[in-house]
Amino acid sequence: PMHALGRRGLSRAAARWPLAPRPRHGLLPPAPAPAAAVELASRAPRRFATGNAAQFEKQLMPEDILHLRATSMTIMQDPVCELRPEEAQRYIVDHPDPLMDLPLWHPRRLATQVTQPFRGRKLAVSRYTDLIVERLDNEPLLSAFGIDTGFNMQVYFMILHAWLLHQRLVLEGSRAKPVDKQLFEACWTLVRNFMCLKKVPEYRFDAELRNVQEYMLGCCIHLDKALERPDILPARLQQVLWANVYSGSVKKDAAQLSRLTKYCLRQLGLMLQLDAEHFLSGSFVWADFPVPEDPPKRLALPAWREEFTKVRREL
Numbered sequence: 001p002m003h004a005l006g007r008r009g010l011s012r013a014a015a016r017w018p019l020a021p022r023p024r025h026g027l028l029p030p031a032p033a034p035a036a037a038v039e040l041a042s043r044a045p046r047r048f049a050t051g052n053a054a055q056f057e058k059q060l061m062p063e064d065i066l067h068l069r070a071t072s073m074t075i076m077q078d079p080v081c082e083l084r085p086e087e088a089q090r091y092i093v094d095h096p097d098p099l100m101d102l103p104l105w106h107p108r109r110l111a112t113q114v115t116q117p118f119r120g121r122k123l124a125v126s127r128y129t130d131l132i133v134e135r136l137d138n139e140p141l142l143s144a145f146g147i148d149t150g151f152n153m154q155v156y157f158m159i160l161h162a163w164l165l166h167q168r169l170v171l172e173g174s175r176a177k178p179v180d181k182q183l184f185e186a187c188w189t190l191v192r193n194f195m196c197l198k199k200v201p202e203y204r205f206d207a208e209l210r211n212v213q214e215y216m217l218g219c220c221i222h223l224d225k226a227l228e229r230p231d232i233l234p235a236r237l238q239q240v241l242w243a244n245v246y247s248g249s250v251k252k253d254a255a256q257l258s259r260l261t262k263y264c265l266r267q268l269g270l271m272l273q274l275d276a277e278h279f280l281s282g283s284f285v286w287a288d289f290p291v292p293e294d295p296p297k298r299l300a301l302p303a304w305r306e307e308f309t310k311v312r313r314e315l
Helices: 035-043 053-058 062-076 085-091 107-115 119-136 139-145 151-171 173-197 202-226 230-244 255-273 276-280 303-314
Strands: none
Touching: 062 230, 062 255, 085 255, 119 151, 119 173, 139 255, 151 173, 151 202, 151 255, 173 202, 173 303, 202 230, 230 255
């Protein structure tokens, strides 16, 4: 049965990992700035920052900066990267709560406030998790980005969306810290479930889980660093996605990599422009993103992934 096996902390920060394809290790072997994002880069304190940003910048020569700026301009020429404020309102949804429709003095509402003081937080995290899983089940998007159904890419795609949500939670300050923590705990629960369904041996389970967490933390660190330079943000974001999600297995100008970069920029814009009430309650959906008109090929799911989808549908 699918269950959480206890939270394991993120051990051994990976701040010094270079932007190169991920090395072979455990469950993760390698395969053979828009206006809103600029504002986000200037406002958001980095939760995963580790103090090596200056060293990273020293490695960039002037010609590297010029190249990254040119690449960023090319990426931003596609209008899909930008999300206008009026567009953001289209992605707000209502989640009716029968309990909130009851009078303030109603016994059921009063009892819930006493027995479930963090009910709103749990609902928000549950909705965030549903948003992430919906992306993992979205075959047109997976096909457009070249995301396969293997464990590696599925987990990277999961953590990429958790990171997008994390950016806005950081902006909300201390009141959102518990939600942020529980969001990543929910991600680790998903990873545990994946590993259980993959039948990872019990004697290796904890070590493999820590390994996966370290890789995901390393990805988040590099994504954070990409936000530190708004003028080259799109190009650096593309580099991070190439090195992590694709493990360097595609060309650096591959169409699927370009699409995923633009997708992330668009979703970052949405995260920044949603009002606090709707964001913190999870009352929104991801921004639309155009995909090739050719119908996607039906993805052949591995047995563990089919079982996960089946269980989710039965809940």
